[in-house]
Amino acid sequence: MNILIKNVFFKEKITDILIEGNIIKKMGENIALDVFPDKVIDGTNKAVIAGLVNCHTHSAMTVFRGWGDDMELESWLSDKIWPYEAKLTDEIVYWGAKLACLEMIKSGTTCFNDMYWRIDAVAEAVADMGLRATLSSVTLDASNSQSVKTVVDNVEKSFCNRKNYSALTTFALGPHAIYTVSKKILQWIDDFSKANDLLIHIHAAETQTECNNSIKSFGMTPIRYLNSIGILSPRVIIAHGIWVDDEEIDMLAANDVKVVHNPNSNLKLASGYRFKYHEMKDKGITVGIGTDGCSSSNNLDMIEAVKIASLIGKAWRNDPTATTAKEMFKCATVNGGKILRQNIGKVQEGCLADLVLVDLNSPAFTPNFNFISNLVYAANGNDVDTVICNGKVLMENKHVPGEDEIMKMASKAAHKLFFEL
Amino acid sequence: MNILIKNVFFKEKITDILIEGNIIKKMGENIALDVFPDKVIDGTNKAVIAGLVNCHTHSAMTVFRGWGDDMELESWLSDKIWPYEAKLTDEIVYWGAKLACLEMIKSGTTCFNDMYWRIDAVAEAVADMGLRATLSSVTLDASNSQSVKTVVDNVEKSFCNRKNYSALTTFALGPHAIYTVSKKILQWIDDFSKANDLLIHIHAAETQTECNNSIKSFGMTPIRYLNSIGILSPRVIIAHGIWVDDEEIDMLAANDVKVVHNPNSNLKLASGYRFKYHEMKDKGITVGIGTDGCSSSNNLDMIEAVKIASLIGKAWRNDPTATTAKEMFKCATVNGGKILRQNIGKVQEGCLADLVLVDLNSPAFTPNFNFISNLVYAANGNDVDTVICNGKVLMENKHVPGEDEIMKMASKAAHKLFFEL
Numbered sequence: 001m002n003i004l005i006k007n008v009f010f011k012e013k014i015t016d017i018l019i020e021g022n023i024i025k026k027m028g029e030n031i032a033l034d035v036f037p038d039k040v041i042d043g044t045n046k047a048v049i050a051g052l053v054n055c056h057t058h059s060a061m062t063v064f065r066g067w068g069d070d071m072e073l074e075s076w077l078s079d080k081i082w083p084y085e086a087k088l089t090d091e092i093v094y095w096g097a098k099l100a101c102l103e104m105i106k107s108g109t110t111c112f113n114d115m116y117w118r119i120d121a122v123a124e125a126v127a128d129m130g131l132r133a134t135l136s137s138v139t140l141d142a143s144n145s146q147s148v149k150t151v152v153d154n155v156e157k158s159f160c161n162r163k164n165y166s167a168l169t170t171f172a173l174g175p176h177a178i179y180t181v182s183k184k185i186l187q188w189i190d191d192f193s194k195a196n197d198l199l200i201h202i203h204a205a206e207t208q209t210e211c212n213n214s215i216k217s218f219g220m221t222p223i224r225y226l227n228s229i230g231i232l233s234p235r236v237i238i239a240h241g242i243w244v245d246d247e248e249i250d251m252l253a254a255n256d257v258k259v260v261h262n263p264n265s266n267l268k269l270a271s272g273y274r275f276k277y278h279e280m281k282d283k284g285i286t287v288g289i290g291t292d293g294c295s296s297s298n299n300l301d302m303i304e305a306v307k308i309a310s311l312i313g314k315a316w317r318n319d320p321t322a323t324t325a326k327e328m329f330k331c332a333t334v335n336g337g338k339i340l341r342q343n344i345g346k347v348q349e350g351c352l353a354d355l356v357l358v359d360l361n362s363p364a365f366t367p368n369f370n371f372i373s374n375l376v377y378a379a380n381g382n383d384v385d386t387v388i389c390n391g392k393v394l395m396e397n398k399h400v401p402g403e404d405e406i407m408k409m410a411s412k413a414a415h416k417l418f419f420e421l
Numbered sequence: 422m423n424i425l426i427k428n429v430f431f432k433e434k435i436t437d438i439l440i441e442g443n444i445i446k447k448m449g450e451n452i453a454l455d456v457f458p459d460k461v462i463d464g465t466n467k468a469v470i471a472g473l474v475n476c477h478t479h480s481a482m483t484v485f486r487g488w489g490d491d492m493e494l495e496s497w498l499s500d501k502i503w504p505y506e507a508k509l510t511d512e513i514v515y516w517g518a519k520l521a522c523l524e525m526i527k528s529g530t531t532c533f534n535d536m537y538w539r540i541d542a543v544a545e546a547v548a549d550m551g552l553r554a555t556l557s558s559v560t561l562d563a564s565n566s567q568s569v570k571t572v573v574d575n576v577e578k579s580f581c582n583r584k585n586y587s588a589l590t591t592f593a594l595g596p597h598a599i600y601t602v603s604k605k606i607l608q609w610i611d612d613f614s615k616a617n618d619l620l621i622h623i624h625a626a627e628t629q630t631e632c633n634n635s636i637k638s639f640g641m642t643p644i645r646y647l648n649s650i651g652i653l654s655p656r657v658i659i660a661h662g663i664w665v666d667d668e669e670i671d672m673l674a675a676n677d678v679k680v681v682h683n684p685n686s687n688l689k690l691a692s693g694y695r696f697k698y699h700e701m702k703d704k705g706i707t708v709g710i711g712t713d714g715c716s717s718s719n720n721l722d723m724i725e726a727v728k729i730a731s732l733i734g735k736a737w738r739n740d741p742t743a744t745t746a747k748e749m750f751k752c753a754t755v756n757g758g759k760i761l762r763q764n765i766g767k768v769q770e771g772c773l774a775d776l777v778l779v780d781l782n783s784p785a786f787t788p789n790f791n792f793i794s795n796l797v798y799a800a801n802g803n804d805v806d807t808v809i810c811n812g813k814v815l816m817e818n819k820h821v822p823g824e825d826e827i828m829k830m831a832s833k834a835a836h837k838l839f840f841e842l
């Protein structure tokens with residue numbers, strides 16, 4: 001299948017883009033075609049950007065949206081989240097993840113990094129929706145006193161099951177955090193990841209409490225602990241990484257660990273707002289952006305996440321030139337591709353065709369002196385018009401086929417979880 | 422003209438709303454009608470909220486959107502803003518304000534508090550678009566060494582011109598700030614405001630630099646200075662009010678001064694992020710929310726402003742229960758009405774019919790366990806479907822009549838300002 005996007009705005013110019021199969025084959029003004037394209041998309045009054053990459057979320061948690069807000073962390077988790085996570089079924093996770101995929105498509109995200117329960121149900125939703133994803137199953141042993149053997153068996157079983165996933169899905173390992181996973185399992189995960197070249201997706205240095213408890217339990221802060229047990233590596237993706245000092249940033253840099261900033265979640269849960277983007281970037285760390293799950297940040301709009309990353313970065317540094325729109329946008333595209341080891345995040349010949357067309361016919365893009373500035377500071381996910389992932393059109397004219405049904409079924413699943421089970 | 426809104430979601434129930442003229446006449450389930458309504462709006466799958474009140478903006482600055490971002494404050498003002506503000510014409514201000522009105526309508530704002538140059542052109546745009554507004558002209562004498570007489574003459578002339586404005590427009594006084602307006606003019610403005618019962622809209626305590634300079638110039642901080650010269654009163658609306666201490670909060674409270682929080686602008690310009698909402702509320706101060714102008718915060722989306730006010734309030738206090746969605750939403754509706762002394766901000770019989778219908782058929786409202794939480798934390802201005810102001814429908818199905826023409830003309834006006842004048 002060939003797609004020709006005609007006359008689309010890209011880097012202050014108007015260009016055509018030819019997609020052959022799943023690859024951006026050619027870009028330029030009035031490009032000559034060898035074959036007649038199967039589909040032509042009119043890019044007039046639209047701008048093309050790379051599909052956004054959400055580097056940390058728990059997709060199926062869309063069913064928890066609005067279920068517990070403005071609460072103390074402890075009572076929120078113990079009253080509103082954990083009792084219901086224990087009741088989750090494959091069906092509920094499937095519809096939750098499907099709603100998440102719908103929301104991501106509608107707001108311009110084409111690839112995401114997920115960690116959640118019932119990974120097979122998530123994988124099914126991802127396959128049905130046509131998105132690119134890196135999926136990991138939550139792995140923990142501290143809270144449920146599972147034996148090492150049980151945990152290892154589960155991970156290995158998931159790993160085998162990955163063959164049933166869509167070709168756009170990558171399997172990763174998801175040790176939850178240092179306070180929920182034993183040293184033994186963390187080290188086994190590191191070995192397994194090395195043997196099979198798998199990414200490791202872990203929460204770390206999210207809250208001050210986590211740091212204090214880490215010092216109590218291990219005599220050192222979370223990143224130091226991870227370093228001390230030898231599991232920092234280029235395969236590790238740290239979600240949050242708010243509470244880190246210079247020495248810990250050096251440890252992350254030395255091991256080429258990737259870090260994902262989740263500004264909305266960090267603000268809303270009051271986890272901390274001083275994400276050290278510039279310090280990390282200066283040391284060569286690749287920083288991505290994530291929304292976290294909808295239980296903590298309530299939507300999956302990556303344009304909003306990029307905006308808030310930029311705004312809050314300037315504010316706490318007392319520097320309006322910090323964390324520019326351009327840099328934060330790069331974190332959400334180019335860096336996301338690097339972190340998830342995919343040939344995505346760029347609108348460039350030879351890259352995978354994960355592309356998003358943004359509707360310029362709105363006040364947010366009027367006037368349009370600086371597209372990236374308008375996109376980040378004025379627009380939001382609802383300004384996305386067309387989404388292509390792996391060369392396949394997932395949305396046109398702001399409409400995803402079957403969207404009403406997905407919302408209806410996800411809503412039903414959520415009601416079932418909270419009121420019927 | 423009577424409008425009947427059928428079956429709309431309001432406070433967890435489904436209701437009908439009858440608008441007679443410009444008033445919400447009746448609300449309830451299947452309300453009985455004396456007369457056949459002139460218009461029926463189907464509220465199915467929509468929620469009604471009070472029109473949002475943007476308590477601080479410079480509407481015509483939409484033409485500056487994206488013109489200067491990620492810059493140092495000083496060079497931004499001196500290179501990107503002031504030289505071009507000097508070139509503004511009535512035509513440019515008219516189209517800039519009209520684009521602002523369009524953007525506000527599209528994102529659910531029905532009333533705003535404006536301060537800008539060429540107030541008559543702003544008033545014309547407001548009249549054409551059918552919004553409710555409180556307009557003030559920027560008044561200053563420190564930078565342009567105008568005589569007191571010239572300034573007074575200009576304000577009095579504007580005051581007389583107000584008779585040409587639409588019935589939904591209220592005239593207010595706009596002394597720019599303590600560093601641009603002399604004590605003499607400030608005191609004259611206070612007298613004039615008292616004599617004519619006019620609101621005073623002034624920037625104060627926005628940046629730390631302003632505070633430091635105030636101490637240098639007047640031997641005290643901005644709010645203390647305003648208090649010392651006797652112009653704090655219930656008619657005063659302070660925009661920003663970031664850099665205030667407990668004693669200054671007491672001064673504001675004692676004089677029933679209103680304060681407007683502009684979270685996006687404060688973050689983006691790195692003016693400060695510790696807005697003392699709870700301290701002010703506890704002393705009985707009425708706090709509103711504003712977007713500021715599009716040169717500093719880039720859009721006029723009040724739902725986004727409410728969200729960011731809530732998120733950042735939790736973060737800097739390290740308290741996830743602070744600045745709840747419900748409270749911040751109240752600031753943007755009920756409190757906005759109080760601040761601008763209008764019978765608006767509530768969906769309630771007897772109030773003016775400034776109403777907004779939000780489209781619930783989107784991922785942001787799926788599931789819909791907590792509407793206000795979904796609205797504030799998950800949705801954005803683009804989820805607004807229908808807008809009614811003063812009993813007149815300004816937008817239906819997300820479309821404002823003539824919107825393409827307004828965007829085209831405003832874009833032209835902006836290009837003229839920056840490249841042709």
